[in-house]
Amino acid sequence: MTRVLVLAGLCTLFSQVYAIGQDSCVSFKSSSSSFAVVSNGKAAPILVSADDWAGVHLAAADFASDIQKVTSVKATLTNTTSSNLATASKGSLPIIVGTLGKSSLINQIVNSTGLDVSSIQGKWESFLTRQVKNPLPGVASAYVVIGADKRGTIFALYDHSEQFGVSPWYWWADVPTTQHPELFVSSSGCSHGSPTIKYRGIFLNDEQPALQSWAMDNFTNGTGSAQLNSPFNHLFYSKLFELMLRLKANYLWPAMWGSAFAIDDPLNQPLADTYGVVMGTSHQEPMMRSTPNEFILFGKGTWHYVNNADNIKQFYFEGVQRAKNFESIYTLGMRGFGDLPLSEPINIQPLEQVLADQSDLQGLEGYYDDGMPVPDYVTLMWADDNWGNIRRFPIASERNRTGGAGVYYHFDYVGDPRDYKWITARLTHIPRIATTQIEKVYEQMSIAVEREATRLWILNVGDLKPYERETEFFISYGWNATRWSQNNLGDFVTAWAQREFDLSAASSAKVSQIVANLTRFNARRKPELLNSTTYSLINYREAETVAAQWAQLQDASTAIYNSLPSGTKPAFFQLVHHPILASSNIANMMLAAGQNNLRASQARYSVNSLADKVEQLFEKDYDIETQYHTLLDGKWTHMMDQTHLGYYYWQQPMTNTMPSITRVQKNKINIAGVMRIVPEGTLGAWPGDNPNQCAQGYSCPPPSISMDSFSSPSNRYIDVGAGGPIPFTFTATSNASWLTLSPSKGSISPSSPEQRVFASIADWSKLSAGSNSAIITFKATATGQPDLSVTVMFNAQKNTVSSGFKGFVEGDGAISIEAAHATRNNSVSGVAWSELPGYGRTLSAVTPMPRTDANFSAGTGPSLEYDFYNFNTLKGQGNVTVNAYLSPSLNTNGDTPLSLALQIDSLTPQIINPIPAAAPGTLPAAWDTNDGWVANAAVPISATFNGVSPGAHTLKLWMIEPTVVVQKIIINTGGLQPSYLGPPESVLIR
Incomplete structure (x- = not known):
């Protein structure tokens, strides 16, 4: 026990x-x-x-x-x-x-x-x-x-x-x-030998509507248990117990929202013991009793320990008696009904009595951190933040407790800031599609191993499907943590693909990359939190890049799927292809909705075709769900019932609703003329008036566009669009021979309402140093309409770095660097910054390893150095701002906050504590909102440095405390634009 x-x-x-x-x-x-x-x-x-x-x-x-x-x-x-x-x-x-x-x-x-x-x-x-x-x-x-x-x-x-x-x-x-x-x-x-983690388990949670409805169809005659109408009987658990043991899991928190394991079926409890599965109950269900379900049925009085202690103690006693002959782990402590905090004004004193009484019969992080004593033999289970970020790990003084420590981790979640129950596997509470990166799970759970939180791991898997792959990794890592490191996680997925689909090594490697991209794209922002303006519609071609990435991923998955024998396709569809189809569809729908709304403000006729696209993709979402439910004659009907579109607050919507779209009248002629001109990087549109053309909003000058010799990408575009239903032809010409336009002419009509013209410079040597100007003229010709001409001012800035320089070069007013691409990596006392391949929103991340308890003062620890070259400073005043995206990580080192330092050249290192202090058991204010750090999968930090003149410099990233994870670094020299993922990586001279 x-x-x-x-x-x-x-x-x-x-x-x-x-x-x-x-x-x-x-x-x-x-x-x-x-x-x-x-x-x-x-x-x-x-x-x-x-x-x-x-x-x-x-x-x-x-x-x-x-x-x-x-x-x-x-x-x-x-x-x-x-x-x-x-x-x-x-x-x-x-x-x-x-x-x-x-x-x-x-x-x-x-x-x-x-x-x-x-x-x-x-x-x-x-x-x-x-x-x-x-x-x-x-x-x-x-x-x-x-x-x-x-x-x-x-x-x-x-x-x-x-x-x-x-x-x-x-x-x-x-x-x-x-x-x-x-x-x-x-x-x-x-x-x-003995496993790394003694107890390795899963928690079936938030199991409505999918798992419960599916189980009702498959394991009952349509009627569940007598007391709760639960379908989770011994027939269901026989299938689950076998799966768990095949995965080498040994511990279960059973389904509980509309169920009670021990009374749903009298065979459940002895069956678990027969199979060899250790039973427990969730964090809100003490002493092997389903709470509140069993207390509502069998308890007396109120769930209030101060006023009703004797009845609650009897309730606990009956749970212990019922489980005494079986292998069980007892959850101690007390929560309010519905997984809410206790109602007592003073919580620590009642909880101390609860623990004492429960111990006589045979957990509440904030209370423990506030000084509540816990018996040494009790295992301390440290929970994550519901989003895969563990709140705290055992500090040195806690690692010799006889009860040890463990971790409660989520792949699925119900609560603020928003449920994620659809396809989001992030290895916390899980939605229904893969949104959890194995790399993230490894990063967090490897710290748990190193900090000796190895007695018990429990994973909230929601409905279990579709988190099969990520669940298996969690359990496998707990079975033998020595097998896996940050450098071979791809081997896990490759071997998994070979086992599941009998693929060649080459095809399995492709599946590994497909899965890595699927989870990366979804982990950037869970589908439940995605909206039409998440990704920038105008800066860094972010929206277009995201759409292209999803298209490439879907094509790669489709190619593998089509190559498989018919008997293997159902498994591949469930485990790989469906999450990609469903996720890609949602992403494209949101991007199209964003473009629809933007183009409406720009009076572009293409708004109507985009509205049609959004509607088509919205209905396709249901078609993809139906495809899953009709697989294998409906074996998995209901497993994708979870709603996921149209959240109005944190709770799941009662039905899916389409993102907002708008239209223009099909036959109305645009009063500004037949043609719309929209240069890259602007919300404005020409001709006519638009609030984004200039501050005044009318009588604005012609549009302008600029690039420099180190811009990435190395061209600019101008969209030529229809302003209404009248077809026209157009030409694009430049007064500068060094500027190439492609295409230089085209036709626009209601059925083909957009054409993108790219402006590029084939040979920068033909330009003078500094600023070079050109004029691009677009002329539209339409039958029965006056000719229309719009000019676009084009500026090309030719910059040159010093001879012999090697490093990252400013382009478009910023230097963007993936954190793993350091010029030099300097270790101290055997500790060095190490790459976590594949982890993060864009490429990878870096973190100090090994994660010892040692810390360093600023400027003395392990460091990464990045050589860079800037041509500008903020407002020309010799200042630059260093921004970095950190992976969400909490202050897990007890009273010591996370910390790192940034330094340019020999300037004073600036110490940054990215996560502000919060009361025990709570999270920082910026953590949990719809646009908070976990929703955005990044914690932004910044430091401004004075006295950084144009030229060659070195940025240094210093370790102070362990467990800091850095994904990307951006140095703003005056041109940084808003975006979700930041600018693409800058040009690197090697």
């Missing part, structure tokens, strides 16, 4: 195996050192001692079934004793399965052969396997599978099944099993 306080590259010994992150002992070809599981159409018999754990017998039955899935050969499974081994093995070399100290067969083998089991003896969930000669009388040789305890044996069997090619998700994601006629294991076998 454990009590917890909840606080708010692969080894290949054999080829072609399907294991993820483990040493393989399986092959599909015989060798001199292999044991035949199936050969020549005959399977080795499987023998299990009748006195072994019931859960071992269940896993052994699955093991036999898995062999048949792979080879189509049925292996016999026999419960036997040593006295009839010869009969049970039928003259074949058997596989003998059992638990050390429990199985009489295994005990006899160890005693009679002297088999060395010291590597697993007494170790939690450990196992070893190997071929043993003359293990027992009448058996010449056997492949012996030995677990140190019940789950050790179970995990050994499922470990082999996975290597055979049976995915843990064979039922839950319909992953087919690749057939092989023969199956072998190495004589030396496989082994695994």
Whole structure:
């Protein structure tokens, strides 16, 4: 019995195996050192001692079934004793399965052969396997599978099944099993020591409407439990428990919003114990009681410990009595009904009494930080912020507690600033589409490992689907954290793709990149928070770039999907393709809605076609949902029921609603003329009046556009658009020979209402140093209309860096640098800034590693140096501002806040504490709003430096405290424009 306080590259010994992150002992070809599981159409018999754990017998039955899935050969499974081994093995070399100290067969083998089991003896969930000669009388040789305890044996069997090619998700994601006629294991076998994390679990939460409706259809006759009408009965949990054990998870918080595990089905609790799954209850459900559901049904009085202590203590006592015969972890503490804070005016004193009384019977971060005493044997569970950012890790003085520490993490979430329950897997509370980066999960959970929060990890997976891949990584990392580092996370997805879809190494690598981009794009801002102006519609071609990225991703996924055999397509659709189709559709709809509204303000006729596009994409969202629900004759109907469009506050909308769009009258002639001219980077439009042309809003000068020799991209565009229903032709000419226009003419009509003209400079050597001007003239000709002419002023700034300079160069008034692209990386005392590949909104991130407890004063610690060259300063006054995007990270080091320093050249380093202090148990004010730091997936910081003249300089990023994560750096020299992701990376001279 454990009590917890909840606080708010692969080894290949054999080829072609399907294991993820483990040493393989399986092959599909015989060798001199292999044991035949199936050969020549005959399977080795499987023998299990009748006195072994019931859960071992269940896993052994699955093991036999898995062999048949792979080879189509049925292996016999026999419960036997040593006295009839010869009969049970039928003259074949058997596989003998059992638990050390429990199985009489295994005990006899160890005693009679002297088999060395010291590597697993007494170790939690450990196992070893190997071929043993003359293990027992009448058996010449056997492949012996030995677990140190019940789950050790179970995990050994499922470990082999996975290597055979049976995915843990064979039922839950319909992953087919690749057939092989023969199956072998190495004589030396496989082994695994104790896992990194003792208890590794999932939490089914916010399970309405999807999971609950699906389970009602699949595991009941349409009527749920008597008390709560819950569909989560033993039939449902049998499927879930098997999945968990195949993943090597061992701990569950069951569905709870409209359910109560122990009373929904009287078979639930004993079934979990039979399978070997440790049961707990969520952070708001103390002492193995579903709260508020069970208290409403069976409790007396109010849920108020000061006024109703005796009745609540009795309620707790009944929960303990009910669970006493089963392997359980008891949640301590007390929350209000509905996961709300307690109502007592003074919370610490009542909670102290709650903990004392609960301890007699057999967690609340802010209260603990405020000084509430917690017994040493209680496990402290540190929660994340509901968005995947852990609030605190154990400090040095807390790491020797006998109860240890753990982490409660989310892939799905209901609450402020907004639910995310659709496709957002971010490894916290999860919406229904992959929005959680494995890289983010690794970054946070690796700190938990290093800070010894290793007793218990629980992951809120919402409805479980569609977070299959990310859930598996979370559990796999907890099973063996030494397998994975920031540099091989892509190998996890590559191996996953090979296992799930039987792809080649090259195609699996493509899937790994597809998944990385999917989760990166969704993690930038969850679909539930995306709106029509999230990405800039005018600066840095941000909206266009995002749309192009989604299009490329969808094309790549479609190519893989179309190449797959029909039996594999359902799995790929669920695990990869559907999230991409659905996410891309939402992104394109929001971008089109933003362009629709902008172009309406610019009096452009294309507003109507964009309105049509938004409506089409809105209806397509339902079509994609329907495609998922009709898969495999409707097996997963309801799994994508979650609404996700049209949030009006934090709670899910009751139905999806389309983003706002507008239209212009189809037959109305624009009073300013047939043609609209809109240069890149402006909200204005010409001719006629527009409030964004100039401050006055009327009688404004012609538009202008500029670029310099280090602009990125290296051209500019001018949109030529229809102002109404009248077709016209246009020409674009320049008075400067050095300026190229493409195309230089075109036709505009209601069916083709836009044409983009690019202005570029082929040879900068033909320009003079400094400013160069040109005039671009657009002329429109339309039948029955007067000719129309609009001029655009074009300025080209030719800049030159000093000879021999190497580094990043200012373009368009800013220097943009991906944090990983440092010129130099300087370590101190074995600590250095390290790249987290793939993590972040644009490329990657950097963080100091290893994450020791050591800190440094500004200017003395590990540093990254970035050489840069600027031509301008802010208002020409010798100042520049350094901006950086940090990944959201909380002050996890106890009383010591996160800290880093920025420095230019030899100027005084500026210390930055990015996360302001907040009261215990609360978050900073800027953290949680719709446009807060977690919503934007970035914490912005800035520092202004004086005395930075034009020329070559070096920016230094200094470590002060560990766990700071930096994604991108932008030096503003006067031209930085608003955008969500920041400017594209500047030109780098190498």
